[in-house]
Amino acid sequence: MRLRAPLPLLGAAGRGGGRVNAPLLSVEGLVKHFPVGARSLIGRRSAVHSVDGVSFAVEPGEVLGLVGESGCGKTTLARAVLGLVRADRGRVVFDGADIAGRGRAGRRALRREMQLVFQDPHAALDPRMRLGTSLEAPLAQHGVGDRAERRARIAAVLEQVGLDESFLGRRPAECSGGQLQRVVVARALLLRPRFLVCDEPTSALDASIRAQILNLLMELKDRLGLTLLIISHDLRVVRHVCDRVAVMYLGQLVEVAARDDLFERPAHPYTRALLAASLPERPAPDAEFGTLRGEPPSPLDPPPGCRFRLRCDLAGDRCATEAPPPLAAGGPGHTVSCHYWDSRPAGPSSPGAGPHAREAPDAHHDR
Numbered sequence: 001m002r003l004r005a006p007l008p009l010l011g012a013a014g015r016g017g018g019r020v021n022a023p024l025l026s027v028e029g030l031v032k033h034f035p036v037g038a039r040s041l042i043g044r045r046s047a048v049h050s051v052d053g054v055s056f057a058v059e060p061g062e063v064l065g066l067v068g069e070s071g072c073g074k075t076t077l078a079r080a081v082l083g084l085v086r087a088d089r090g091r092v093v094f095d096g097a098d099i100a101g102r103g104r105a106g107r108r109a110l111r112r113e114m115q116l117v118f119q120d121p122h123a124a125l126d127p128r129m130r131l132g133t134s135l136e137a138p139l140a141q142h143g144v145g146d147r148a149e150r151r152a153r154i155a156a157v158l159e160q161v162g163l164d165e166s167f168l169g170r171r172p173a174e175c176s177g178g179q180l181q182r183v184v185v186a187r188a189l190l191l192r193p194r195f196l197v198c199d200e201p202t203s204a205l206d207a208s209i210r211a212q213i214l215n216l217l218m219e220l221k222d223r224l225g226l227t228l229l230i231i232s233h234d235l236r237v238v239r240h241v242c243d244r245v246a247v248m249y250l251g252q253l254v255e256v257a258a259r260d261d262l263f264e265r266p267a268h269p270y271t272r273a274l275l276a277a278s279l280p281e282r283p284a285p286d287a288e289f290g291t292l293r294g295e296p297p298s299p300l301d302p303p304p305g306c307r308f309r310l311r312c313d314l315a316g317d318r319c320a321t322e323a324p325p326p327l328a329a330g331g332p333g334h335t336v337s338c339h340y341w342d343s344r345p346a347g348p349s350s351p352g353a354g355p356h357a358r359e360a361p362d363a364h365h366d367r
């Protein structure tokens with residue numbers, strides 16, 4: 001597969017057309033394949049192409065949302081960014097330094113600065129342990145303070161997440177889902193990180209609790225100056241809390257845009273179909289884009305060219321052979337990986353339109 005150089009990685013300040021801050025995190029050409037099965041006669045193993053050439057940047061204080069269907073590689077991407085799985089290729093640069101180039105002490109320090117908030121609080125916390133013990137463990141592992149200092153830090157963080165010290169003596173079964181998710185958030189904050197990855201932070205919770213946890217995350221972000229990557233299936237969550245959104249399909253980013261650009265002017269046919277499927281109440285200027293049909297191809301054998309083409313209303317010959325690079329799609333920092341993003345699907349409502357009638361103007365290419 002041919003990977004073309006991405007457009008400059010703009011973050012929040014760049015979107016406004018003003019000064020571009022140094023990103024807190026930048027990810028460049030990240031690839032992670034998981035080998036599976038036995039070797040073939042010529043000694044090759046097939047592999048799940050979980051993440052395949054992903055580049056993006058996150059500025060300090062920004063909230064970036066990562067969306068896409070189940071299995072498209074969101075969690076693997078997040079784990080590779082956090083150094084929890086080793087990427088096959090590409091770079092992750094945090095605060096100006098390549099994380100692969102850090103020594104042991106540097107990686108340990110990095111683990112304090114980048115924390116993960118898990119999806120399911122029941123799975124994240126040991127059911128046999130009192131919450132006080134679970135909360136103290138990361139502080140003890142990182143050699144933070146003595147017992148009294150650790151307890152003081154835990155009490156302060158519990159207060160920040162809206163709980164009190166009475167929770168320290170409880171076990172997970174003695175708490176509600178919302179209370180436990182607050183404990184999980186508290187645990188992520190104990191080491192005073194600058195960057196939080198929240199993997200489906202509300203999907204295991206009742207609808208009535210979701211907004212509370214999201215509001216808590218946003219309040220903590222402002223109060224503590226955090227930068228967030230939020231992974232979510234739920235486009236309503238993303239629309240509510242994110243500054244920018246990256247859309248992932250079969251191991252690759254297909255569109256990145258400021259939140260309002262993405263929801264009001266989605267450019268990629270996948271994003272349009274995803275929005276139509278997930279937010280049916282949204283006014284649909286692109287109603288001629290069909291709902292998402294079929295299943296994504298196997299990540300064991302992704303098709304050449306554009307990976308979305310087999311489900312796409314716009315696909316033309318070029319899509320079968322040429323992987324679309326990220327193209328400028330109008331709004332500042334808005335990129336879309338589609339050869340025909342500004343065409344309309346052929347159909348009764350748009351006679352003569354469609355990819356075979358008009359190619360995307362060259363002006364959009366390779367900028």
Ligand SMILES: Nc1ncnc2c1ncn2[C@@H]1O[C@H](COP(=O)(O)OP(=O)(O)OP(=O)(O)O)[C@@H](O)[C@H]1O
Pocket residue numbers: 034036048049050068069070071072073074075076077299
């Ligand atoms: N350790 C592993 N070994 C083999 N395949 C893996 C491994 N981890 C993930 N995968 C595969 O990589 C692909 C991407 O998985 P991943 O969990 O990153 O997707 P996702 O978008 O986070 O999905 P979901 O939204 O359901 O959590 C899937 O096909 C998955 O089966």
